Amino acid sequence: MKRAVVGWESTSPIPDRSLNRYLNARNGRLFYEDLDLAALFEEKGRSLKLGREIHSPLEIVYLPMIRRQIHNMRDIFSQAIEDVGYAGQFRYAYASKANAAEEVIRTTLKAGAQHEISSLMDIEILRVMQERGILDPQTMILCNGFKPPNSSYADKIVQFKREHDPVIPVIEDIPELKPLIESRLHFEVGLRQKSYGLHRDLSEMDSANSRFGMNVDDIFKAAEIAQSSPNIHLKLYHAMVGSQIVDIDNFVDRLRPPIEIFAQLRQKYPELSVFDFGGGVPVAMTLDFECDYLAFAVNLLSTIKEICDKYRVQVPDVIGEFGRYTVTEHGAHLFKIISVKDNTSKYPWYIIDGSIMSSFPDSWALGEHFTVLPLNHLDRPFHRVQLGGLTCDSDDIYPPHKSKSPLFLPVDAEDLYIGFFGIGAYQEMLGGAGGSKHCVIPEADELIIERDQDGKYQFDLIAGQGPRAVLGNLGYRPRGKQR
């Protein structure tokens, strides 16, 4: 397997150049587009007068990137629809599980993305957005996740349907239809196929060991039950086949068997008009990433067309639920190197002022790679190092244990800042927002960055955790207020 390029891989300084679509080296400093990141901790940061001083560690949230991702993918599919002569439409949905922060949901909804949810609390978030006038009444809400009869999630879906019509429950299992039927509300529903991975034929798909979705038999039974219930209308077929699938031919090959089932179903139920390929669209977390999204869209639409022609059914509209793709690159986490320790380990340790494992759980849990670059001293010599977090945990390191990827940082570590990039999806949700974390290390401040129509920056600094919050979470109350 190819090894991930997680940063600069040389002892020479980084010359002025672009490192990826949004990170640029200039005069020994790193810019996120044209924002000098180290300057946030220097005089420039102080001059922003954000009510409190900006200091590390600091989480960066760059909202224009989210909009850009959504617009780019829509443009790509418009182009593919034209290239293929595809008779259906494309809809972009944001998969909220990737990052449910207020500023993210606000941004995706305002950009006109449809919305995919997976649990009860997602509906509470949508209620807030509705009250604030941000949820467009036409926005489709695709309700994935387990919602058996009498569960709070099933009840909430039925309630929310009364307030927001385009709520589309995606059925995971046949009993989930019952509360919808009993509600007597007019529901359009989706059916979720069990289809995670690459399957040569339908029988392989059926024997896959996955708790998501229904096997082929149950999909047909669910369709029959839906069809015979006067208030239920089949709308969508859902098949998610993996995550971060970089090989686009393999991605579409994985989708082939579900597309066959879709076409067979559509022969029987022509109102089944949407094919939802779920998530899985890859995005850059490291510097070696390449993906031809247009080739993916063209290949996907051509395959759907070919299979629908074979079954003589109309091609469907297509929805993708983009989690990682939407929010990976808008997030970065900046740290200061507070100590360099050479204890004759393989490489010197650069210790950061935070925790790698609680900020980016996938790095230790899955050995996932993210991009790490210095914010200053780029014009000085580099050497190979390893990063260590502040916890006492042997896994709180980067690159992760089994990684083959070298990490180079400037030899001069005086006032050195570094950034982890490509961390906006899942990391905060897995590590938890708020709460108290490993070795009681508090959560960083967060800087939300917007740009107005003239490109002028707007900053909003959100305080991280102070001692009171951390201790309060653990049950330490001020004197007289003990439990």
Ligand SMILES: Cc1ncc(COP(=O)(O)O)c(C=O)c1O
């Ligand atoms: C049903 C469903 N849709 C969409 C997604 C988002 O996937 P990704 O982040 O790969 O885009 C997920 C992720 O687990 C999912 O379970």
